[in-house]
Amino acid sequence: MLRKYAFVFFILPAGFLLGVFAFGAVAHSVFLSTLDWNLISPEITRVGWKNYGEVFRSEEFRLSLWNTLLYSLLFVGAIFVAPYGSAFLVTRVARRWQGVYKSLLFFPSILSLAVLSVIFLWLYNPLVGPLDRVFTSLGLRRLFWLTDRRLVVVALTIVTALKLFGYNFIVSLAGFLSVPAQIEEAALLDRASGWDLFFWIYCPLTSANAVFVLATAVVVGAQYLFVPIHMLTGGGPNYASSNLIFLIYQYGFQFFQSGKAAAVAVLTLLFFSGFIVVQAFLVERRVYYES
Amino acid sequence: MRAKLFFIHAILLSLLIFSLLPLTWMVGVSFKTAKEIFTGSVNPLPHRPTVENYALVMERSPLILYFLNTLKAASLVTGILFVVSIFAAYGFSFFRFMGRDFLFYLFLLSLFVPFHVRMIPNYLLVSELDWVNTPWGIAIPQAANALGVFLLRQGMKTIPRSLVEAALVDRAGHFEILFRVILPLLKPALAALCITFFVNAWNEYYWPLLVVSDKAKYTLPLFLRMYVSEEGGTAWGAMMAASTLVSLPLMVLYLFTQRFIIETYLKSGIKG
Numbered sequence: 390m391l392r393k394y395a396f397v398f399f400i401l402p403a404g405f406l407l408g409v410f411a412f413g414a415v416a417h418s419v420f421l422s423t424l425d426w427n428l429i430s431p432e433i434t435r436v437g438w439k440n441y442g443e444v445f446r447s448e449e450f451r452l453s454l455w456n457t458l459l460y461s462l463l464f465v466g467a468i469f470v471a472p473y474g475s476a477f478l479v480t481r482v483a484r485r486w487q488g489v490y491k492s493l494l495f496f497p498s499i500l501s502l503a504v505l506s507v508i509f510l511w512l513y514n515p516l517v518g519p520l521d522r523v524f525t526s527l528g529l530r531r532l533f534w535l536t537d538r539r540l541v542v543v544a545l546t547i548v549t550a551l552k553l554f555g556y557n558f559i560v561s562l563a564g565f566l567s568v569p570a571q572i573e574e575a576a577l578l579d580r581a582s583g584w585d586l587f588f589w590i591y592c593p594l595t596s597a598n599a600v601f602v603l604a605t606a607v608v609v610g611a612q613y614l615f616v617p618i619h620m621l622t623g624g625g626p627n628y629a630s631s632n633l634i635f636l637i638y639q640y641g642f643q644f645f646q647s648g649k650a651a652a653v654a655v656l657t658l659l660f661f662s663g664f665i666v667v668q669a670f671l672v673e674r675r676v677y678y679e680s
Numbered sequence: 681m682r683a684k685l686f687f688i689h690a691i692l693l694s695l696l697i698f699s700l701l702p703l704t705w706m707v708g709v710s711f712k713t714a715k716e717i718f719t720g721s722v723n724p725l726p727h728r729p730t731v732e733n734y735a736l737v738m739e740r741s742p743l744i745l746y747f748l749n750t751l752k753a754a755s756l757v758t759g760i761l762f763v764v765s766i767f768a769a770y771g772f773s774f775f776r777f778m779g780r781d782f783l784f785y786l787f788l789l790s791l792f793v794p795f796h797v798r799m800i801p802n803y804l805l806v807s808e809l810d811w812v813n814t815p816w817g818i819a820i821p822q823a824a825n826a827l828g829v830f831l832l833r834q835g836m837k838t839i840p841r842s843l844v845e846a847a848l849v850d851r852a853g854h855f856e857i858l859f860r861v862i863l864p865l866l867k868p869a870l871a872a873l874c875i876t877f878f879v880n881a882w883n884e885y886y887w888p889l890l891v892v893s894d895k896a897k898y899t900l901p902l903f904l905r906m907y908v909s910e911e912g913g914t915a916w917g918a919m920m921a922a923s924t925l926v927s928l929p930l931m932v933l934y935l936f937t938q939r940f941i942i943e944t945y946l947k948s949g950i951k952g
């Protein structure tokens with residue numbers, strides 16, 4: 390009898406941590422979003438859905454939501470299409486080169502985003518930064534990467550992409566390598582070209598993996614953006630580089646409006662919920678590459 | 681065919697340059713003199729290498745202290761995750777109970793919920809427990825992570841159930857089975873997992889930012905942020921030296937364990 394229920398003992402520690410700090414916390418966030426509170430004061434007022442109304446009407450929320458969409462689009466290119474495509478290209482080269490590309494392309498992914506942010510603070514510097522030298526020597530105009538409201542989204546996407554590119558490249562590669570070699574051999578006998586192989590064989594066979602990488606690019610990208618936003622722009626100029634994740638932090642820990650912060654947290658979860666469910670659904674169904 | 685292969689290598693090489701050049705700049709500029717940096721050369725390599733930037737960083741900041749703080753927090757996260765993940769993965773792999781698959785799906789789901797969505801309640805709880813500015817406060821909320829459970833269950837799935845059932849018939853206890861039969865078979869996966877946990881905890885920026893306000897308790901990413909805002913974007917050489925020092929332990933770790941690290945991602949597809 391005791392043995393039958395022994396699983397409780399094994400699952401409980403991890404389950405407790407997740408229950409309290411993940412699931413409990415999400416539920417608690419929903420509750421907090423109905424309060425007017427500053428995180429410290431004993432004065433707490435229940436205000437129902439008022440925070441949501443205020444958030445929706447605010448300029449900063451609209452801008453952050455718009456930027457989140459914009460960032461997502463850029464991420465699809467930079468950390469989905471690019472790593473997916475280059476992972477396929479890597480499968481075309483000799484095996485010994487594959488190893489080299491694999492370890493070097495992944496390398497930036499292990500570094501802290503704080504470090505990458507500092508490097509790009511230097512690269513983007515409009516006075517002494519190398520990018521400026523290159524642009525001005527080519528006769529182009531000086532670019533203010535971090536203070537131009539249209540450019541700043543691109544600038545921060547690049548910093549974040551450097552961290553996630555290698556990782557998504559490896560996961561994409563796992564998908565391509567899991568396709569049995571006989572399938573390609575059969576297609577080659579039918580005189581299939583490289584493009585044919587990519588579009589008619591590899592893309593359909595690795596679609597679960599591709600969707601997973603796409604969802605990761607959008608959801609994890611938005612979270613990783615926090616570091617360069619916090620370190621380089623503070624969300625500025627005038628919310629031009631803020632996203633939903635940063636807005637949660639700003640409402641909560643800079644403006645001390647925990648109700649609004651929790652409301653944005655709940656809305657963020659809703660915004661990404663489709664991607665999150667897809668990720669959890671696909672993570673086990675992706676085909677695995679065993680070396 | 682040759683031309684095509686050349687073209688492929690050209691694309692991959694330019695990607696490689698694009699992703700490695702920023703790091704080359706970091707290391708290069710950290711060895712440049714202030715004078716050379718302000719001439720604004722595009723060449724990342726220093727003309728006359730100097731270690732003065734490193735001396736400056738080491739002299740001005742208690743880097744060893746930050747290093748130890750980070751090591752403490754990262755080890756704590758890794759240790760807790762290691763133990764609870766092994767147990768939970770065993771529970772999910774070798775028991776049958778009602779709602780098991782649903783519970784496991786919930787675990788998986790938690791992997792993809794952005795940390796920022798749960799941080800205000802986490803913060804309230806940690807300050808309620810008086811864990812602000814302590815390694816526990818940094819570590820425990822980060823230890824609520826199902827990555828290890830997922831990965832180890834993948835590994836345990838490949839172990840035949842009959843092996844465990846035979847041991848049970850021999851009246852071996854669950855602990856004996858876990859430690860004598862299962863874990864020895866999963867050594868590479870366990871090593872990979874530990875490295876991944878450690879790298880992620882080492883780099884963690886967001887959560888320590890919230891729970892650590894005492895400068896003496898700062899972790900390396902927080903130190904870096906403080907250093908950048910204090911130097912106000914002038915002492916570039918010193919900032920790059922600081923960045924290089926912060927990254928050095930991970931670079932060395934990667935040099936020796938890259939196979940394990942890449943393997944984790946090949947198999948899991950989950951970023952910490």
